[in-house]
Amino acid sequence: MHFALESKLQGGLHAFEQRLARRTLPVPVSSQTDRDNLVDFTTNDYLSLTRLPALRNKFLQKLTDAPNILGSGGSRLLVNGEAHAALEKRLAKFFNSPIALIFNSGYHANVGFFSCVPQPGDVIVYDEYVHASVHDGMKASRVEKARRIAFKTNSVDDLRRVLLGVRKMLKEKSAGMGGDTSSVFVSVEALYSMDGTIAPLTEICDTLEELFPAGNAYLIVDEAHSAGIYGPQGRGRVAQLALEHRVLVRLVTFGKALGATGAVLLTNELIRDYLIHHARSFIFTTSLSYSNIIAADASFDLLMDGTGERQSARLQENCVYLVTTMQKRLSTLGVAPKLLSIPPELCIERPGSNPPSPILPLLTSQARALSDYLRSLGIIALHVTWPAVPMGEDRVRVSLQAGHTREDIDRLVKGAVGWALQVAEKESKDSGASRSAGQRYEVAYASKL
Numbered sequence: 001m002h003f004a005l006e007s008k009l010q011g012g013l014h015a016f017e018q019r020l021a022r023r024t025l026p027v028p029v030s031s032q033t034d035r036d037n038l039v040d041f042t043t044n045d046y047l048s049l050t051r052l053p054a055l056r057n058k059f060l061q062k063l064t065d066a067p068n069i070l071g072s073g074g075s076r077l078l079v080n081g082e083a084h085a086a087l088e089k090r091l092a093k094f095f096n097s098p099i100a101l102i103f104n105s106g107y108h109a110n111v112g113f114f115s116c117v118p119q120p121g122d123v124i125v126y127d128e129y130v131h132a133s134v135h136d137g138m139k140a141s142r143v144e145k146a147r148r149i150a151f152k153t154n155s156v157d158d159l160r161r162v163l164l165g166v167r168k169m170l171k172e173k174s175a176g177m178g179g180d181t182s183s184v185f186v187s188v189e190a191l192y193s194m195d196g197t198i199a200p201l202t203e204i205c206d207t208l209e210e211l212f213p214a215g216n217a218y219l220i221v222d223e224a225h226s227a228g229i230y231g232p233q234g235r236g237r238v239a240q241l242a243l244e245h246r247v248l249v250r251l252v253t254f255g256k257a258l259g260a261t262g263a264v265l266l267t268n269e270l271i272r273d274y275l276i277h278h279a280r281s282f283i284f285t286t287s288l289s290y291s292n293i294i295a296a297d298a299s300f301d302l303l304m305d306g307t308g309e310r311q312s313a314r315l316q317e318n319c320v321y322l323v324t325t326m327q328k329r330l331s332t333l334g335v336a337p338k339l340l341s342i343p344p345e346l347c348i349e350r351p352g353s354n355p356p357s358p359i360l361p362l363l364t365s366q367a368r369a370l371s372d373y374l375r376s377l378g379i380i381a382l383h384v385t386w387p388a389v390p391m392g393e394d395r396v397r398v399s400l401q402a403g404h405t406r407e408d409i410d411r412l413v414k415g416a417v418g419w420a421l422q423v424a425e426k427e428s429k430d431s432g433a434s435r436s437a438g439q440r441y442e443v444a445y446a447s448k449l
């Protein structure tokens with residue numbers, strides 16, 4: 001490589017390294033033995049389906065019975081696999097949607113939809129925390145930057161403020177031009193992947209319908225993290241709130257709670273036809289292999305036969321246990337919020353609050369150090385830093401699973417709180433103070449755990 005390119009690339013990486021924000025691959029978990037000795041709070045296998053013998057056996061049986069298992073032969077436009085079409089039909093029915101269209105991943109689906117469906121002159125309003133794939137789709141779209149507008153996460157008031165501005169702008173622009181033909185697309189996630197917060201979907205629908213009674217404002221809900229967990233048979237938050245007919249598009253991904261790979265967009269026939277014709281991330285790629293489709297099909301069997309709901313109940317019990325234990329320890333041991341805290345909106349006992357979330361951010365100004373410390377205790381929970389989260393909002397992201405035991409969760413809480421108190425003790429020693437938070441921790445744990 002020429003030295004000029006080499007130094008530019010190295011310089012680029014160095015800048016991130018200095019901010020402790022360089023992305024690297026985590027240490028591989030190489031074998032089952034490694035896995036068994038570690039407690040993993042990173043994977044999005046929320047229902048622990050990948051570890052269930054029932055799913056493994058079902059998948060292997062389906063593979064044995066299937067006429068095709070390897071590859072897929074090309075793009076869907078070249079080879080439309082029977083298994084792919086059959087799964088789409090099954091999912092449309094399951095999710096109570098007119099149409100289902102499978103993409104190779106949630107990333108492909110969001111990029112595909114946002115890059116081509118919004119038309120020139122349209123507006124996209126998005127929650128400030130929507131996934132990178134929505135941003136990449138918007139950037140590739142024909143919607144100019146000034147018409148792509150963020151609102152404060154989960155704030156219906158802020159969404160209303162933004163939509164009122166959009167309505168005014170569209171009215172002014174269309175004055176004397178025979179009426180406005182613009183559409184407004186609103187992009188949200190049902191459950192935010194870095195914050196664990198749950199979107200107020202019903203209120204969002206109400207606001208859209210109130211401010212755009214002509215019906216030209218459309219809601220797109222990303223259920224990447226909520227599908228499988230919430231709603232009857234794990235059909236997601238939109239189904240749980242009976243909003244199927246008030247949402248234009250739902251995205252369900254197969255790679256998280258479903259333990260497979262791929263994604264499906266649930267929408268109407270016209271949008272499906274438009275995507276097939278225009279979405280480059282659908283057209284110009286080899287479709288999922290038959291074995292991927294079979295794996296997803298097997299996972300949906302488990303949602304339909306009630307296994308998913310049982311796993312989800314366990315998962316939600318774990319969520320409540322983690323949040324309540326963590327809250328109690330943090331407050332009784334007097335941990336400074338700067339060192340370690342959890343977002344107040346994830347507290348379980350709030351009246352009328354949302355269902356428990358499997359994602360818990362451990363907010364700390366020293367996320368990498370906490371993650372490294374937990375790893376030394378055999379606990380994997382990765383730190384997340386800018387640009388995946390806003391600057392100054394570093395965290396260790398904890399992803400709970402149905403298969404975690406109370407002991408696993410206790411280990412995590414003990415490890416994280418213990419680390420914070422050690423840091424506090426060191427800081428207070430360094431500043432010459434006499435109070436020993438570490439001693440308090442030892443005493444408190446000896447009596448409480």
Ligand SMILES: Cc1ncc(COP(=O)(O)O)c(C=O)c1O
Pocket residue numbers: 104105106107108110131133189193222224225253254255262263
């Ligand atoms: C909210 C959200 N949407 C979409 C995606 C992309 O899904 P996939 O992993 O299937 O590409 C992710 C994945 O991290 C996600 O968190």
